[in-house]
Amino acid sequence: MTxxxxxxxxxxxxxxxxxxxxxxxxxxxxxxxGNSETLAQSxxxxxxxVGAFPAAMQALNASELTDFVRQQAMDGKPVVGxxxxxxxxxxxxxxxxxxxxxxxxxxxxxxxxxSRWHIGWNSIEVVREDPLFxxxxxxxxxxxxxxxxxxxxxxxxAVSRLDELGEPFTVGVHRNNVVGLQFHPEKSQAAGRHxxxxxxxxxxxx
Amino acid sequence: MLKKRLVGVITVKNGWAVQSFGYRRHLPLGKPEILAExxxxxxxxxxxxxxxxxxxxxxxxxxxxxxxxxxxGLGTPIIFSGGIRTVEEGIxxxxxxxxxxxxxxxxxxxxxxxxxxSKRLGAQALIAALPLSMESGRLxxxxxxxxxxxxxxxxxxxxxxxxxxxxxxxxxxxxxGHDRGFDYELLKHFPLGDVPLIAFGGLxxxxxxxxxxxVGQVVAAAIGNSLNYRENAISAFKHxxxxxxxxxxYVEIKPN
Numbered sequence: 348m349t350x351x352x353x354x355x356x357x358x359x360x361x362x363x364x365x366x367x368x369x370x371x372x373x374x375x376x377x378x379x380x381g382n383s384e385t386l387a388q389s390x391x392x393x394x395x396x397v398g399a400f401p402a403a404m405q406a407l408n409a410s411e412l413t414d415f416v417r418q419q420a421m422d423g424k425p426v427v428g429x430x431x432x433x434x435x436x437x438x439x440x441x442x443x444x445x446x447x448x449x450x451x452x453x454x455x456x457x458x459x460x461x462s463r464w465h466i467g468w469n470s471i472e473v474v475r476e477d478p479l480f481x482x483x484x485x486x487x488x489x490x491x492x493x494x495x496x497x498x499x500x501x502x503x504x505a506v507s508r509l510d511e512l513g514e515p516f517t518v519g520v521h522r523n524n525v526v527g528l529q530f531h532p533e534k535s536q537a538a539g540r541h542x543x544x545x546x547x548x549x550x551x552x553x
Numbered sequence: 554m555l556k557k558r559l560v561g562v563i564t565v566k567n568g569w570a571v572q573s574f575g576y577r578r579h580l581p582l583g584k585p586e587i588l589a590e591x592x593x594x595x596x597x598x599x600x601x602x603x604x605x606x607x608x609x610x611x612x613x614x615x616x617x618x619x620x621x622x623x624x625x626g627l628g629t630p631i632i633f634s635g636g637i638r639t640v641e642e643g644i645x646x647x648x649x650x651x652x653x654x655x656x657x658x659x660x661x662x663x664x665x666x667x668x669x670x671s672k673r674l675g676a677q678a679l680i681a682a683l684p685l686s687m688e689s690g691r692l693x694x695x696x697x698x699x700x701x702x703x704x705x706x707x708x709x710x711x712x713x714x715x716x717x718x719x720x721x722x723x724x725x726x727x728x729x730g731h732d733r734g735f736d737y738e739l740l741k742h743f744p745l746g747d748v749p750l751i752a753f754g755g756l757x758x759x760x761x762x763x764x765x766x767x768v769g770q771v772v773a774a775a776i777g778n779s780l781n782y783r784e785n786a787i788s789a790f791k792h793x794x795x796x797x798x799x800x801x802x803y804v805e806i807k808p809n
Binding site: 359360361362363364365368369371372397398399402431443463464465466467468469470487489490491492493508509510511513531533534535536537539540 | 554555556557558593596598620623624625626628629630631644647648649650651652653672673674675676677678716719720747749772773800801
């Protein structure tokens with residue numbers, strides 16, 4: 348089977364080394380780049396996490412990657428966003444100021460209502476029949492965020508709750524060839540990496 | 554539901570992992586990356602990599618160490634502490650493989666840099682490290698560089714109340730490295746009731762951990778020296794801590 352190449356989008360503040368080394372350990376080839384020429388050579392584009400939404404979009408716009416990522420997604424290239432990278436897939440975010448996102452999945456990024464932050468390990472609930480997400484059901488994943496992607500139900504793939512009776516909020520989205528994971532699968536030990544493998548293989552070899 | 558965490562702490566001095574006793578004596582343990590690999594294998598919920606000599610000597614973060622740890626591709630989140638002086642260094646630490654930053658000297662030296670860092674990385678990426686002790690019934694903040702202590706100043710309290718950082722690492726520095734237990738008064742006297750706390754120092758017994766983690770405001774317990782002396786110590790603690798919302802003891806899942 349051909350070894351897949353993951354293009355990790357460098358937008359200035361992401362946890363690039365974390366993601367790259369995790370993907371290497373999972374058997375993938377990686378290219379970290381902030382230019383479209385290199386990223387276009389990959390089988391899948393990955394938007395990593397960590398950072399604030401406005402600074403990340405500003406960096407994507409400055410390096411002219413916004414239109415590139417949008418076009419690649421529209422052309423059918425698999426795109427995966429992790430943590431902040433998932434939020435960048437939205438139409439907009441209200442973090443710090445109203446900022447337009449990539450608009451690849453309808454919805455907006457808004458503050459968590461029940462707590463200032465969602466930091467640590469929490470289990471996820473898969474809310475639809477989706478082969479990319481099914482092995483994540485009930486698994487604890489590592490989260491580190493304070494905003495979440497408020498998405499129409501048709502694109503919602505997984506949710507979490509702060510406590511057992513709490514309101515669910517979206518932690519996984521899926522629209523055609525675009526997937527977003529609010530948690531850090533690369534930092535969620537075996538369960539997270541198993542799920543990330545499912546997502547990458549499911550998108551690239553479908 | 555969101556779980557409370559058991560965090561493994563690796564203390565590094567002159568590039569070597571050390572066993573620390575009350576912020577004063579240090580005994581070498583070996584290579585930090587080997588300890589990190591163990592904690593990852595044992596299923597620690599997070600790993601704090603704290604380099605205790607970088608700020609003292611104005612050396613900046615130990616990027617070589619971070620690179621060695623990152624190259625191992627560990628599946629456990631890494632919190633890095635030590636030597637961060639500027640926004641650029643903080644961002645580089647994240648880019649080099651850390652998932653969060655723990656800041657100590659920066660809180661005293663340049664709180665405005667902590668605010669700028671928070672704007673770039675988000676407050677969820679920042680933890681305030683606060684070595685504390687009770688002195689004559691008063692909560693005091695220890696400055697390990699000049700070995701003095703004073704009340705928490707207004708600027709650092711403002712960083713916490715303004716949500717510039719997401720959590721505070723409450724370090725019982727007097728009990729760190731000893732088996733005398735953790736001084737619960739530090740938690741009782743903490744000035745802000747809505748700041749999530751990570752307790753650290755003297756947490757080497759399950760009963761002590763249980764009591765600390767029973768405190769609602771405590772979201773995590775950080776354990777240093779005692780983890781290095783028995784295999785699967787994290788898992789063993791989790792089996793002993795009953796009735797707490799903890800992630801299940803680590804079980805490796807084999808891919809289909």
